Amino acid sequence: MSKLYVVHENPAWIGAFADAFEARGLTWQQWLIEDGALDLSAIPPEGVFYSRMSASAHTRDHRYAPELTLALLLWLERHGRRVVNGSTALDLEISKARQYSRLESAGIRVPRTIVVANKHEIVRAADEAFGDAPVILKPNRGGKGLGVRLFHTGAALADHLDSADYEEPVDGIHLLQEYIVAEERFITRAEFVGGRFLYAVRVDTSDGFELCPAEACQVGDAFCPAGSNSRPKFEIVSDIDHGLKASYERFLSDNGIEIAGIEFMAGDDGRVLTYDINTNTNYNPAAEARAGRSGALAVADYLGSLLRTPHPHAA
Ligand SMILES: Nc1ncnc2c1ncn2[C@@H]1O[C@H](COP(=O)(O)OP(=O)(O)O)[C@@H](O)[C@H]1O
Ligand SMILES: [Mg+2]
Structure with a gap:
């Protein structure tokens, strides 16, 4: 059986998975992404790689962990390694705007959403799209519900944007979204x-x-x-x-x-x-x-089945 590497940045979320991997007898180790540098000319170790990189990494002081992980995943993929939740998954994890485009391409309905980069455009954009209806403001790169807010009036939205509670989204992109009642x-x-x-x-x-x-x-x-x-x-x-x-x-x-x-x-x-x-x-x-x-045992069983399956290298 080959080895499992879990790519992540939040030790607080690994416990249940660690227990499940041990229970299923998997050989595994963590790949904590804030650890050191990545030599793109090196050959990656053999194994199966499971990315658990999170859109909320910046809330744990790991502002650039997703960007570093994207480089890591592309490097692994280039070498033909078996990557679970690879670069395309991470690309969607860190951008709701991209999620919505991909969902709509698949015929899955999403709430009406306006993407706004400039903070000063938000009130006008909300008024134009939603008029007097309530509106949700959320960061494009979110997680854990942080920064998701409901406003019933344009004035309340404007007050918030001027207040100390306002936080610029980590990728600079705000989403204005219809409030789903x-x-x-x-x-x-x-x-x-x-x-x-x-x-x-x-x-x-x-x-x-x-x-x-x-x-x-x-x-x-x-x-x-x-x-x-x-x-x-x-x-x-x-x-x-x-x-x-x-x-x-x-x-x-x-x-x-x-x-x-x-x-x-x-x-x-x-x-x-x-x-x-x-x-x-x-x-x-x-x-x-x-x-x-x-869920963690289901993940362990799935990854275990991949570890037992020879993976043909693409490279
Ligand atoms: N458009 C919406 N209308 C009503 N409630 C919403 C809307 N968007 C988010 N919420 C509420 O806020 C929660 C967090 O929003 P979500 O988009 O899942 O952000 P996160 O990525 O931070 O989890 C949702 O689970 C839901 O309860
Ligand atoms: Mg959510």
Whole structure:
């Protein structure tokens, strides 16, 4: 069996995967991307490489980790190494604007979105596109719901842009997005491993927009606070609409993505809109325990099968 390398920058998210890799007896090691330099003229080690590079790396002081990882993945791919969630996956991970174009090419509906580089254009662009309707402002390179905000008026949006709370998106690109009025107060995140549907998790949105499922992101337990309801915040559902599932599997295959969580919402007008693709997906341990499922073990099984399959070198 060959060796697995996990390319990432956040040790807080590796624990569940480490346990699963050990449980399945995989030979593996971390490739922490902030470690040292990359010699592009060197020959990469043999093995299978799984990228878990995250769009929110900059929030952990790893501002350029995605850029460095892109160079690393292209180097591995050039040498014909088996890369899971390679350069095309990372390209989508770090840009929602590119996600939306690719989703639309695959016939998957996304919320109406305006891409704005210049902060001073935001209010005018929002007014032109959405008029008096509420609008969501979010960074193009996001993660964990950080910086996702809802505004009911142009004046409130303008105030925010002038306030100390405003943060320039890390890649300079803002997204203005139609506010999806949810049919019910939850979003669904469909998980895929090996390009195939694993399960979906319903996430209660009563608490706001920061919906990272990883244990390391949770404050307290994963239940809604008293007053909202007694249902858990994360709840696994075993299936989603079959047409949507088939579209997602085709989309992932066409875009070189093997492991991902795809988020969608049903609006009160009946539209189902897909708005976020997470290629460094984390699984919620409390929801998994209740449902008797394990995303990390599914990942370990999938990667284990790749480690046992000889990979013909392209180079
Ligand atoms: N257009 C929208 N309309 C309504 N709610 C939204 C919209 N976009 C995002 N949200 C809410 O904010 C959360 C975080 O937004 P998302 O686009 O997934 O950013 P991130 O990449 O940071 O997770 C979503 O899961 C959803 O609950
Ligand atoms: Mg999200």
